[in-house]
Amino acid sequence: MESKAPNISDVAKLAGVSTATVSRALSKPETVAESTRIAVLAAAEETGYRVNLSARNLRRQRTGAIVILVPNLGNPFFSEILAGIETALSHADFNMLVVDTRQAYMKPQLVSEYLHATRADGIIALDGSLPDAVLAAASSGAGAPPVIFACEWTPHDRFPSVRVNNARGGEMAISHLAGLGHRRIGMISGPQDNVLTGARTRGAMEAFAAHGLELDPANLFPGDFSLEAGARAGLSWLDLTHRPTAVFCQSDQMAFGFISELARHGVSVPGDVSVVGFDDINIARRFIPALTTLRQPRTWLGVSAAELLISHIQATSSLAIETKVLEVDLMVRDSTRAIDA
Amino acid sequence: MESKAPNISDVAKLAGVSTATVSRALSKPETVAESTRIAVLAAAEETGYRVNLSARNLRRQRTGAIVILVPNLGNPFFSEILAGIETALSHADFNMLVVDTRQAYMKPQLVSEYLHATRADGIIALDGSLPDAVLAAASSGAGAPPVIFACEWTPHDRFPSVRVNNARGGEMAISHLAGLGHRRIGMISGPQDNVLTGARTRGAMEAFAAHGLELDPANLFPGDFSLEAGARAGLSWLDLTHRPTAVFCQSDQMAFGFISELARHGVSVPGDVSVVGFDDINIARRFIPALTTLRQPRTWLGVSAAELLISHIQATSSLAIETKVLEVDLMVRDSTRAIDA
DNA sequence: TGCTGCACTGCAATCGATTACATAAAGGTT
DNA sequence: AACCTTTATGTAATCGATTGCAGTGCAGCA
Incomplete structure (x- = not known):
C-alpha cells in the first residue's frame, strides 16, 4: 500500500x-x-x-518560485495586490512564496537569505524600507535573482518598480477639497520616512500652493496608515481651536479611524468636516459615509509587477531599471462636501 | 564578474x-x-x-514548502489567518506557498497537482469546497502530503481541521438579540452549501427554538459573505411589510453591506434595526455604528493549523484525524440595542 | 608492542529528471 | 547502389548536496 x-x-x-x-x-x-x-x-x-520538482529544478537551475516580501501580511491592503501577483505568476507557472518581513526582521539575515537564487527565481518587494544590507546583497550581481518593487520603492530607484502616481494623488485630494471651497485643510500623513508619505505629501503641498493655500503645521497629523493612527488624529482634531474643515488622510484606514473617532464625539462627516482617503479599499464605498478617496488599481499593480519581474527573469541580458507608474482615480463619494452647503 | x-x-x-x-x-x-x-x-x-535548496531537497526527499489553498486571496478576511500561518511556518523553517483556488479552478487538475508530495510537504486548505476528485487524490495515501483544513472543513471530517465553534456563534448571536427583547429576527446566510453557513444556521436555529421564537422564511436572506450580498439583503429588508427588528449577518462584510444600504435609504442602525455580524474583522470596531459581532481568533486559527500540520509532517506514523475547535467571543458594540429603548 | 576505541574525515553512491551527443532506422536523391 | 537527411530513441553525464560506510590517526591500556 x-x-x-x-x-x-x-x-x-x-x-x-x-x-x-x-x-x-x-x-x-x-x-x-x-x-x-x-x-x-x-x-x-x-x-x-x-x-519531482526538486530534481527538475536542480537540473534546470531554477526554482519555479517567486518570493513576495510583504511588510505586514495582516494588513488587508495587500491582499488584492497578492491576488493580482498570483494570477500573473500562475499563468507563467511560477509559485508564489509569501514572506512577512516584519517577522523576518527578527532575524534579518533571513531576509537576505531569500535574495539568493537558490530559493527563488525572482523577488517582488512590497516593502520599501528593507535594510540597506539586504538591498546591497540584492544588487550585488552574482547569482542574485532580479528584484522588483511594487507600491513602495527604494530611494534612488535602484530597482525596477511599479507604483501609482502618489504625488498626483496627493494633489488631486487637496485640489478636490480646495475646489469645494475649503481653505483650512488638514492632513494625516503616513509613516515618517516612508516613500509613499513623501510623494503624497509633496503632491499635496504643490496643490496647496497652486490654490494659494498653506498647510498649518498644527493641522498636520502624524500617522502610520493604520486605523488607530486615524483615531488618534481624530482626537487631535477635536482639541484644535481652529479646526480644519477638511482633512486628507493618506490611507483609507486612517480615514476610517478618523471619521469613527469623530463620530463618537458627535462630529459628523461630511457635515462638520470633509474627508478624503487614499487607496479605495473594498469597504470604502460602503463605509458610512461612503468615502471619497483615491483609487489605486491594486490588482493591476500586482499583475504589472509580476509581469515585469517575469520579463526580467526571462531576459537573457539584464534590462534597464524601469519605473512603471499607474494613475490613480479620484472616487468622489459622500465624505466630502462643498464648504457652503 | x-x-x-x-x-x-x-x-x-x-x-x-x-x-x-x-x-x-x-x-x-x-x-x-x-x-x-x-x-x-x-x-x-x-x-x-x-x-542549493533544490539539491538539498532532492536528496532529503522534502520540499520545505507548505501550500496554502485560499478560496479568494483578495478577500481580506484571510490575510490575518495567513499572517498567523506564516509566523508558525517560518519558525519551523518552512516556506509558505500561496495558491488561489478560484484561479486554479480554471484548470482543476492544477489544484490536484499541489496535493502531490513533490511540490509541498503539506497543505493547509482554507477552502472547504474543493472538488471531490481533488480530495480523493489527497486521501489516497501513497505519496500524498498531509492536509489540514482551517476555518472551513469537509463533510464527514475526512481531514484534520482547525475551526471556530460556528454553531455556538450562531447561537450567541440570536440569544444576544433575543435577550435584548427582539422577537422578529432575520438572518443573512452564507453561501448555500457552505459548511460555515450550515453550522452557523444550525446554532441560530437552536437559539430561536430555545427562546420560543421562529425564523420566518421571509426573513431569511440568502447571501455569500460578500458586501454586495449584504447590500442586496438590505434591499430585500426594505421591501418587507413586517420588517425584522434585528438581523444576524453571517459575516461582517455582509453586515457592512446591509447597514450601508439601509443608511442610503434613511434607515438607521441600531435605531431602526439591530445588526450582529460574524468574524470581527479589523474595521468592525470602527464602523459606524461599531459592529456587534462574533470574534474569530484569526491569527490563532492560522497558527494552530500550521502547528497541527507540522506535527503531522514530523510524525513517523500517521496521526488521528483531530478536530480542534476554538471558541468565538461576542463583542457587544453599538449596532445592537434593546427593543424597548 | 599490540590492541581497542574514539573522533574525524573522505569516498562514492544516491536523490530524479534533463539533455548533449551518439546511434539507428527510414526515406530521398542522383 | 552509395550517400545524405531526417526522425526517433537510447546512453550517460550532469545538476549540488547528503550520508552510509570505510578508513585514518591517535590516545589509552595491558
Whole structure:
C-alpha cells in the first residue's frame, strides 16, 4: 500500500522506453513518435507519476518560485495586490512564496537569505524600507535573482518598480477639497520616512500652493496608515481651536479611524468636516459615509509587477531599471462636501 | 564578474577538505573538529556560498514548502489567518506557498497537482469546497502530503481541521438579540452549501427554538459573505411589510453591506434595526455604528493549523484525524440595542 | 608492542529528471 | 547502389548536496 512514489524510470520501464524518452514525451511531446507518446502517457497515467520538482529544478537551475516580501501580511491592503501577483505568476507557472518581513526582521539575515537564487527565481518587494544590507546583497550581481518593487520603492530607484502616481494623488485630494471651497485643510500623513508619505505629501503641498493655500503645521497629523493612527488624529482634531474643515488622510484606514473617532464625539462627516482617503479599499464605498478617496488599481499593480519581474527573469541580458507608474482615480463619494452647503 | 554561484565543492576546495565535511560542518557542526569547522565557515563566508535548496531537497526527499489553498486571496478576511500561518511556518523553517483556488479552478487538475508530495510537504486548505476528485487524490495515501483544513472543513471530517465553534456563534448571536427583547429576527446566510453557513444556521436555529421564537422564511436572506450580498439583503429588508427588528449577518462584510444600504435609504442602525455580524474583522470596531459581532481568533486559527500540520509532517506514523475547535467571543458594540429603548 | 576505541574525515553512491551527443532506422536523391 | 537527411530513441553525464560506510590517526591500556 505504502509504495513509494513512482519516478521516471518506473514509467520508462512500464512503457518499454528509456527515461530520456519519457522526459521528452512529457515536456516536448512533438519530438517523439505518436505511438510512443501514447504509450508513455498511458504508463504515466497508470503509475500515477508526477514529476519531482526538486530534481527538475536542480537540473534546470531554477526554482519555479517567486518570493513576495510583504511588510505586514495582516494588513488587508495587500491582499488584492497578492491576488493580482498570483494570477500573473500562475499563468507563467511560477509559485508564489509569501514572506512577512516584519517577522523576518527578527532575524534579518533571513531576509537576505531569500535574495539568493537558490530559493527563488525572482523577488517582488512590497516593502520599501528593507535594510540597506539586504538591498546591497540584492544588487550585488552574482547569482542574485532580479528584484522588483511594487507600491513602495527604494530611494534612488535602484530597482525596477511599479507604483501609482502618489504625488498626483496627493494633489488631486487637496485640489478636490480646495475646489469645494475649503481653505483650512488638514492632513494625516503616513509613516515618517516612508516613500509613499513623501510623494503624497509633496503632491499635496504643490496643490496647496497652486490654490494659494498653506498647510498649518498644527493641522498636520502624524500617522502610520493604520486605523488607530486615524483615531488618534481624530482626537487631535477635536482639541484644535481652529479646526480644519477638511482633512486628507493618506490611507483609507486612517480615514476610517478618523471619521469613527469623530463620530463618537458627535462630529459628523461630511457635515462638520470633509474627508478624503487614499487607496479605495473594498469597504470604502460602503463605509458610512461612503468615502471619497483615491483609487489605486491594486490588482493591476500586482499583475504589472509580476509581469515585469517575469520579463526580467526571462531576459537573457539584464534590462534597464524601469519605473512603471499607474494613475490613480479620484472616487468622489459622500465624505466630502462643498464648504457652503 | 558574472561568475556562477559557488557550490559546495568550491568551498571544499578552498577549505582543503571534502564536500562531505563541508556539508557536515554546516548542518551538523558538532560532528566536525573545531579547527575544520572554523576553516569551513571561513571558506563559506569568503566564497559567499549558499546551499542549493533544490539539491538539498532532492536528496532529503522534502520540499520545505507548505501550500496554502485560499478560496479568494483578495478577500481580506484571510490575510490575518495567513499572517498567523506564516509566523508558525517560518519558525519551523518552512516556506509558505500561496495558491488561489478560484484561479486554479480554471484548470482543476492544477489544484490536484499541489496535493502531490513533490511540490509541498503539506497543505493547509482554507477552502472547504474543493472538488471531490481533488480530495480523493489527497486521501489516497501513497505519496500524498498531509492536509489540514482551517476555518472551513469537509463533510464527514475526512481531514484534520482547525475551526471556530460556528454553531455556538450562531447561537450567541440570536440569544444576544433575543435577550435584548427582539422577537422578529432575520438572518443573512452564507453561501448555500457552505459548511460555515450550515453550522452557523444550525446554532441560530437552536437559539430561536430555545427562546420560543421562529425564523420566518421571509426573513431569511440568502447571501455569500460578500458586501454586495449584504447590500442586496438590505434591499430585500426594505421591501418587507413586517420588517425584522434585528438581523444576524453571517459575516461582517455582509453586515457592512446591509447597514450601508439601509443608511442610503434613511434607515438607521441600531435605531431602526439591530445588526450582529460574524468574524470581527479589523474595521468592525470602527464602523459606524461599531459592529456587534462574533470574534474569530484569526491569527490563532492560522497558527494552530500550521502547528497541527507540522506535527503531522514530523510524525513517523500517521496521526488521528483531530478536530480542534476554538471558541468565538461576542463583542457587544453599538449596532445592537434593546427593543424597548 | 599490540590492541581497542574514539573522533574525524573522505569516498562514492544516491536523490530524479534533463539533455548533449551518439546511434539507428527510414526515406530521398542522383 | 552509395550517400545524405531526417526522425526517433537510447546512453550517460550532469545538476549540488547528503550520508552510509570505510578508513585514518591517535590516545589509552595491558
